[in-house]
Each structure stands twice: as C-alpha cells, then as structure tokens.
Amino acid sequence: MNSAAASAPAIRVEGVRKTFATGGREVVALDGIDLEVADGEFVCLLGPSGCGKSTLLNAVAGFSPPTSGRILAGGREVTSPGPDRAMVFQEYALFPWMTVAENVAFGLEVKGTPAAEIRATVDAWLAKLGLTDFRDRFPKDLSGGMRQRVAIARVLAIDPPVLLMDEPFGALDALTRRNLQDELLRIWSGSGKSVLFVTHGIEESLYLADRVVVMTYRPGAVKEVIPVLLPRPRDPSSSEFGALSRRITALVMEEQARHQRDERGVLAG
C-alpha cells in the first residue's frame, strides 16, 4: 500500500445521498451521510428496517453507486465491487454447486493464486472455523450457522482489509448467533481488519462494535454515533452494558415510531 493510502481511513463516506424512483415517486433512501471507519475498527450500522443501512452497505460494497457524494476505500474512490471490501450476506450467498472447500477457494482462484497456496489457505480457514470435516459437503447439507461460517471463511480467505457484513447472523437462532459473534470477534481482534456490520439488533451492536452508528428512518441519515468503550468480552448483563442499551433503545425507538406513523399514513392515504 502506498503512503497516501496508508494514512487514509479504511472507509470514508462523504456526503452520500441516494435516491430511488418507485412508482414515479422519488424516495430519498440516504441523505447526507458522513462516516469514517478507521483501520482495524469495528463499526455497526443500527436502525429500523427501511433506514437505508443496507443501502449504505451496498454503496460501500460498490453494488449501487450513490446518487451524489462519494465513498473512499483506502483512499481510493469506490466505483465497483472489489475483493478489498468483501461482503458477507444475510442469505449466505454460497455457490450451491461448489463444495465447502471450493466455495472458500473461489476468491483465491479468481486472483490466480498458485494451487498449493490455495490449498493451504483453504485448509487453514476451514480449520479456524471448525469446517474441516465438512470440506467436501455441499451447502444444502449444512445448517444455517455452518453455511454462514463457510461464507465468512470464503471472504477471509482472500484477506480483505475491510469486511462488510449485512445482517449476517439475522437468520440464525440465538445460541448459534452468539457463537458466531464470538468467533467473529476472535478472528477480527488483532487482525487489523475493519468491519462495517449492519444489524437491527441493539444487543448485537453493543456486543460487537467499537462504535454504533444509529441511523434515522427515511431518509436514512446518521442520528447519533455512540462509542462503546467496554472491554471485550462484553457481558450483556452488566450495568454499563444495560445503560448503553437503554440509551440506544430510546434512540432506535424514536425512529421506529416514525416508521410506524409512516406506515399508518400509507394505509390511511
């Protein structure tokens, strides 16, 4: 990495606005978003559904460019998807025709990594995520939690500086979710990787993040940024955790109430 890039934050979002046209009406999904994710930082985007948090993540991933404003990754403007901002999807998005090992190897093969190195890297990540015994299985034979482990191994294998995670544990049961949260923290800590993690779970955001970005409901904007300075591993039953949780819940509920008024308005109109 050159010196200019080294000094730039992992992700920098500058004045991003995003509008969609639906049924001849213009909907402002994101309005005036400014945000930075530092190298090695874990940031959660939190908000009710419809607040545009996934839209923002997709813009950072390069899937859908902002209407105005710009996004920089490592100091370079984002114009397309790239393996430097690897994404973990809620729906896992594994390739069902590939085995677990083939899925994990995919990004490395695309890069043209030598076969021996691919094999070693894949084996290492399968071992780290407890997937070694499942290497030759197809995704359809795995549980949701196992599939998401494969998806995480698949992005980590290409060693991206930034991980984008779109409600990755949203479809999992509570125990599996906590399990994967712990594994994610274990892998992330000391890796120097930056994580931008979308969730609507208040406890999840406080359990994971260095900073929680609470978003407003339509148009999506940054409502408040809350630093979480509690040491890890965090105890959700501790009083400090509870205090932060109550504060964030109050913020999110304001936006949730606006969401509901909006929906009633649609019904009434």
Place this chain on the structure above:
Amino acid sequence: MAGRAARLGRAVLVPVVVLVLWEVISRAGVVSALVMPAPSRVVVRWWAYAASGEMLEDAAGSLTRVLGGFAIGAGLALPLGLLMGAKDWVHDLFNPLLQILRPIPPIAFIPLAILWFGLGDPPAFFLIALGAFFPVLVNTIAGVRHVDAIHLRAARNLGAGEWTIFRRVILPSAMPYVLSGMRIGIGVAFIVVIVAEMTAVNRGLGYRILEAREYFWSDKIIAGMITIGLIGLFIDGGMGWVSARMLRWHRGLEG
C-alpha cells in the same frame, strides 16, 4: 417387509390381470389373432426377433440416429441459448424467427426434409436435430435468466470478472434447466426418429413395425413396440442418471 410385499402385490396386480384377460380372449377366438395375437405369441415373436439379430440392428440404427440428431440439435441449441440468455441483443436478433419456427411440430418438416435431403439418414438427422433443438434452447435461455442475483453479486464481490462469472456461476446454475431441457429434447428426438423411420428411412425400429404391418404380422408389430418402449425407458433412465450425477449439489434431487 409385509408392507413392501403388499405394495409389490398391488403394483403387479393390474398388469397381470390385463395380460391374463388378453390371453384368454385371444385364445377363445373372441377377436381374430390376426388383429390381436395372444401375449404368449408376442413374447415368442419378440424372442425370435431378438435372437435373429434383427432387433439389435434395428435398435442400434434407431439409437444412432437419435444420439446423432440429438447431438447436432443440442450442440447448436446450447451455445445459442447461453448467448441469448446472457446477451439481450442476441436474444432480440434471434427470438422472432425462433418463435415463428417453434410451434411447427418437427414432423411437419418431413416433406421438406425429404425434398432437401432425399431418403435415408440425412433427413432423419435433420428432423431429430430439429426436435431436440427447441426444448434445449428454451430451457437454456430460462436457466441463464434465472441465475440468482445474489450469486452474481457474491462472485463480483470476490473479484470475479465477466468470463469467470459466466463459466463458474452462470453455467453451473443454469445446469438444472439445461439438463431438464435435454431430457425433454431426447424424448422428442425419440418420437421423431420413429416417425422419420416410418417415412424417410427404410431401416430401424419405426420402419420394422411398419414393414410388419405389410405382412399382417401383428405379433411382430407389438414385439417392435415393446422394444421401442424399452429403449425409450433406457434413454430416459440414462438421462436421469446423468442428471443426478451432475447435480449432486442440487436440492430436491437426492432422497
């Protein structure tokens, strides 16, 4: 185990009753043996047909025509379908003509095929290729278009270029559609080969049962029909086996 035996019993009951009734009616002389020979006579004739080596020759000829014509038809339909599914401009170019040709049953092409290619194998290959072409084409287009958007996004996100995405994402995810198109296509090819042999080719299973009619050998007609059915079953079973092997990853194909 008793349950399985009971089910087996139920499965064979109706065919056995039908065969026995047929045998009794034929032997009693209710219908002329010339029109409806007893099943025992059909079996004897089928065995004679098989033992003479004639059946093998006929079946081999019909199968060669099916597989050759299918290879030509599917071989043209597959790349065209992939292109039409992936590129809108290719679809726009070819779709109108194909939509005009598609509803014409391949059998309606027989007179033209004979005029163009004369008698013998060439018109048969043409007709069979035509019969196999459209099912493979239509399914391949559908397969390419039904690629899950999230797989495309995941692949692009992992750094894959357009060619890699085509080869490693679009192609495999279209495979279930392509294979079911091929299975339909080879079924159509098998229908067409019988008709083609009855009209344009003087060899093969289709020709043999038509020839038997000339001599009022109704037992041989039925023996030929049974052979055709067995080969159809064999072809479909073979395609099913190939599909299951190639789609081990696919939901719903494993028990």
